[in-house]
Amino acid sequence: MASLERAERFGGVGLLGVPTFDFFVWALDNYARGELLMNLREQLPPWLLNPACVFGCMCSGLALLYLSHQRQLQRILARPSPLVDVDQYRSKEHPGWLRPLLWVVVGALIAAPALALAYTLAYKGTVPLQAHLQAPPICKTVDCFPPRPKSVIPKSQPPTVINAPNGIGIAGGQVTNPTVNNYGAPPMEIKFSAESVTSTKSEFPYETKVTISTSVGYTPVSLAILCDVALAPDVTFDFGTNGMALFSPSSGLALEDNKIALVKFGGTAVSEDSPLYVHLWSKEPLHVLKVVQVRVRQRPS
Numbered sequence: 001m002a003s004l005e006r007a008e009r010f011g012g013v014g015l016l017g018v019p020t021f022d023f024f025v026w027a028l029d030n031y032a033r034g035e036l037l038m039n040l041r042e043q044l045p046p047w048l049l050n051p052a053c054v055f056g057c058m059c060s061g062l063a064l065l066y067l068s069h070q071r072q073l074q075r076i077l078a079r080p081s082p083l084v085d086v087d088q089y090r091s092k093e094h095p096g097w098l099r100p101l102l103w104v105v106v107g108a109l110i111a112a113p114a115l116a117l118a119y120t121l122a123y124k125g126t127v128p129l130q131a132h133l134q135a136p137p138i139c140k141t142v143d144c145f146p147p148r149p150k151s152v153i154p155k156s157q158p159p160t161v162i163n164a165p166n167g168i169g170i171a172g173g174q175v176t177n178p179t180v181n182n183y184g185a186p187p188m189e190i191k192f193s194a195e196s197v198t199s200t201k202s203e204f205p206y207e208t209k210v211t212i213s214t215s216v217g218y219t220p221v222s223l224a225i226l227c228d229v230a231l232a233p234d235v236t237f238d239f240g241t242n243g244m245a246l247f248s249p250s251s252g253l254a255l256e257d258n259k260i261a262l263v264k265f266g267g268t269a270v271s272e273d274s275p276l277y278v279h280l281w282s283k284e285p286l287h288v289l290k291v292v293q294v295r296v297r298q299r300p301s
Helices: 002-031 051-078 086-091 098-122
Strands: 190-197 206-214 221-227 236-238 246-253 260-267 276-282 288-293
Touching: 002 051, 002 098, 190 288, 206 288, 221 276, 236 246, 260 276
Parallel strands: none
Antiparallel strands: 190 206, 206 276, 221 260, 221 288, 236 276, 246 260
């Protein structure tokens, strides 16, 4: 039993020497960089400094020391008690693993610097790579520089003169009976629609909302809306939710016919994407007959 106890004791302290050695190697690599020419950790076997190996050795060493100490206590209890003084009895028994553990710590403390010194003395370093530099040529004459490409000046051609009295001049050939089409801008198309809405004036029970759009942007605006019944003198217009900037806006009825509403303003253009909304009031249901461009004259004051 004493031999097994001794084997567990020395085996435990031996396994605890692995994390102790790893600690001293870490201390040398981090705090002795000026003295060491290389990293000591890179020279040792990877499995020796693996965290899993170090942790396993520490746990195994503590377990063996625990078993050794337990066997020591069992051995003491199994031995017959001598008739001596208690203090004398205690002085004969000490933890058997403390002295071997101290020897292992001292051995690791000596082994780590010794290995570092040995590897440092044997370290030859890496041979630096020789840079292959090509000396630039030394030029003393203009021949060393590449010649500049000669710029080619295009020859100017004389202008082509076309003479076609009482006809149409065509360059590049002769055409018999040519036809010339002078297409101008297409005329603006005005589209409108009318819908009845809830009247906002008590004296005029019928309110009609006229939506007007044009095929192209149209500004300044000057329109006449022809209806089939008499209209209220108030005529309002807006662009709905679209933004608008109007200059000199005016609206009302024609002097000669109260069935014609007039709208005139400058600024925001009427188009398909930005229609104009005109509100008309009447005492009876109305129908919009036509929307046309007009020239509105100011009423005499």
